[in-house]
Amino acid sequence: MADVILKPIGNFDLTVEAEVVTPDNFAGKSADDIGKLLVWQGPEELPLADFFSVEGNGGSSAEDTTIIIDGEIPRVKRIGQEMTGGKVLIKGSAGMHVGSGMLGGEIIVEGDAESWAGMEMKGGSIHIKGDTKDHVGCAYRGSWKGMSGGRITIDGNAVSQVGGGLVGGEIIIGGSVKHFCGIRISGGLIVVKGNAVRTVGAEMTGGTIVVGGCIERFTPGFEMVDVESDLKFNDIECPGEYKKFTGDYAIPQKGKGTLYVSCNNNECL
Template identity: 60%
Template sequence: MTEGVLINKMTETGKSAGEMEEVTLIPNKAIDIKLEADVITPDSFAGKSAEEIGMLSVWQGPTTYPLSDFFEVLGNAGSSAAETLIRIKGDAMRIKRIGEGMSAGKIEIEGSAGMHVGTGMKGGEIVVYGDADSWAGMEMLGGLLHIKGNAGDHVGCAYRGKWHGMKGGCIIIEGSARHQLGGGMDGGEILVEGNVEGFCGIRQNGGLIVVKGGALRTVGVEMAGGTIVVGGKIQRFSPGFEFVSMENKVTSGETEIIGEFKKFTGDYAISKRAKGALYVSADANPEL
């Protein structure tokens, strides 16, 4: 499988860091109870001084505290979200909802990120230099979420009790991801350089998922639309898919992936009118 086209197309994000005002957050103490910090977005910081940013509220359990109780805040934000870069210098695995709903600008996390990073983001860019906990990019609408390590469960997924997950934007995971990647996905693109575990693309309705490694089981189960490409071995193949043809190219929107694939459609176990397309590496899955 080729790598360059998809990644290069997805990393076009607008303003460069050199054109943005930078706010640096430096953790100043260990965090025991996890923080709910959906205020850490360029939208919330825009137009504010370091002192004003420090006074923004975060939740810890049932109590609110100023952001400055947990971070040293350096630098003033830009006049708009698009002109604001937030840099978290340290691990943020115990900080939830960073970048939630952001519309523009950039966040760089120089460590790992807690649950719900990039949830519902509409635009801009988030780069996580470590791992990301579960629910990264949940119900994402636009923008780029780039995770340089591994990701947990439910990336780009629908929330509990909902049917529709990610609708737009792009998620790149340079490592591996766990269960239910892209569950309920309606649009957008997810690229995983490594492997996934169970239920990748469960209830997928649209969009593109590319897994360059292998998958454990139930890829595309209950899928009604969209495209999944798996470049490695699928350990347990779902029975509701029917073989269609051999293909040497997968095209989805502006994205093109080259390789030798077996194309299946389904999941017919859930609907005879299903239009999901599942492309599986022919070399890695000779028994299918």
């Protein structure tokens, strides 16, 4: 395994788009070559070395390459976009679109991540240890097909539109979410261990959502069918008792979506 260490050196007055930062692009390149790769700042294309110091060479292949970003980069977007293998470790917070369209490999963000992490991701894994904002694993505007494979794990909270249009794969939120978690999903699994504000599973036509905490405002188009305990989805365990709902009957698709809601935290439902 070859490690390439990028240390942010500033110049982030305007945000930077760095989709070039993937193990695929770094593989087979020297530190020098990597520094010459171009990133976008506004309409300018500038060398990566203007923003990061580069240490270490890429491995022989993507799988063989680890990129370590040693610092905070909330204003750098699109790290790991469409990567197919290898590893990216961000030791601080990441900007928008981290791991967007990702196909394989692993991304770890030790801090927070901005919106659109893992948009339309197809494979691999993203682990965000802090919080994130909107559209985790979501579909692009106008599309009904979001993330279709792989796994996103958020240890902290997410805000809106988690997993919008999810088709496959898993999203696990350790903390809480706000609005439209699992909007219009048709497959896959979303587990929220904390609370949700409203509109969980709205317009869902398939797939599974589990909410371990309390849902402040329940989505009206769901019907309770059962109570189940100690849910298990492969390696993902959700202990405790859950009310099982099907829906969303607001959408004329026969309510093939499944929504589990913790019994203890949602007595009024």
